[in-house]
Amino acid sequence: MSIQDIVDFSQASTAPERYRPDAEKILKGDPEQTVYNHYNSPCGQMNAGVWEGEVGQWKVNYTEHEYCEIVQGVSVLRDADGNAKTLRAGDRFVIPAGFSGTWEVLEPCRKIYVCSNTKAEGAAGRSASGAGSVQSVGTIRQKKARIVRYGLFFTRKKINYLILPSL
Numbered sequence: 001m002s003i004q005d006i007v008d009f010s011q012a013s014t015a016p017e018r019y020r021p022d023a024e025k026i027l028k029g030d031p032e033q034t035v036y037n038h039y040n041s042p043c044g045q046m047n048a049g050v051w052e053g054e055v056g057q058w059k060v061n062y063t064e065h066e067y068c069e070i071v072q073g074v075s076v077l078r079d080a081d082g083n084a085k086t087l088r089a090g091d092r093f094v095i096p097a098g099f100s101g102t103w104e105v106l107e108p109c110r111k112i113y114v115c116s117n118t119k120a121e122g123a124a125g126r127s128a129s130g131a132g133s134v135q136s137v138g139t140i141r142q143k144k145a146r147i148v149r150y151g152l153f154f155t156r157k158k159i160n161y162l163i164l165p166s167l
Contacts, residue, residue, distance in 0.1 A: 007038050007039045007048070009036075009038055009049075009050060009112070012036070012038040014036040014037060014038050014049065015036075016034045016035070016036055017034065017035050017036075017037070018032060018033070018034045019032075019033055019034075019035075020032055020033065021033075021058040021059070025058045025059040025060075026056065026057075026058050027056075027057040027058060027059065027102060027104075028056060028057045028104075029054070029055050029056025029057060029105075030054065030055075030056055031053055031054055031055070031056025031057065031058050031105060032053075032054045032056075033051065033052065033053045033054070034051070034052040034053075035049060035050070035051050035052075036049045036050045036051075037049040038050070044117075045116060045117045045118070046114070046115065046116045046117075047114075047115050048112075048113060048114040048115070049112075049113060050110065050111070050112055050113075051110070051111050051113055052108070052109065052110045052111075053073075053075070053103075053105040053108070053109045053110075054105060054108055055105050055106065055107070055108065056104070056105055057102055057103070057104035057105070058102065058103060059100075059101075059102055060099070060100065060101060060102060060103045061099070061100045062095055062096075062097050062098060062099045062100075063097055063117070064097050064115045064116060064117045065094065065095065065096050065097050065115065065116045065117075066094070066095045066113055066114065066115045066116075067092070067093075067094050067095075067113065067114040067115075068087075068091075068092070068093055068094075068095065068111050068112070068113050069091070069092045069111060069112045069113075070087050070088060070089050070090065070091045070092075070109065070110075070111050071089055071110050071111060071112060072089050072108070072109060072110040073088075073089065073105065073106075073107040073108050073109030073110060074086065074087070074088050074089075074105075074106040074107040074109065075087045075103060075104060075105050075106065075109045076103075076104045076106060077101060077102070077103055077104075078101050078102045078104070079099075079100075079101040080100060080101055097117075
């Protein structure tokens with residue numbers, strides 16, 4: 001590996017992928033989303049990039065672990081019981097795999113993400129769930145399905161997240 005292998009998001013020329021959640025997942029609005037998936041690990045267990053979402057609300061289901069940093073806008077994450085967390089520019093948090101709930105964008109939102117799958121959660125979980133992870137050789141459909149799941153992990157009516165302080 002050399003310095004040329006470093007992925008600098010500010011200089012990446014990744015093509016945008018625009019999509020909307022499946023109609024049955026949309027709860028309100030027209031939440032068009034765009035992703036710039038700048039990096040996919042050779043093993044397919046990690047990817048990173050920039051996600052942008054327009055105003056709307058949709059159902060989410062995570063199958064991977066995700067680190068997020070909101071860099072613009074405001075979103076609200078809710079679990080099935082209605083517990084909510086508002087996220088704003090500057091918030092940094094980790095979403096463990098397993099969360100099901102909703103993601104609502106109140107103001108157009110932009111976030112940096114890093115997603116990770118363990119081997120057990122990797123290839124088998126991606127195709128079996130129909131919510132495939134982004135892979136360097138993956139199709140746009142696979143990428144769309146993986147990205148639509150963004151949200152926050154909740155378990156046993158308790159919110160599990162990590163907010164990191166501003167640097």
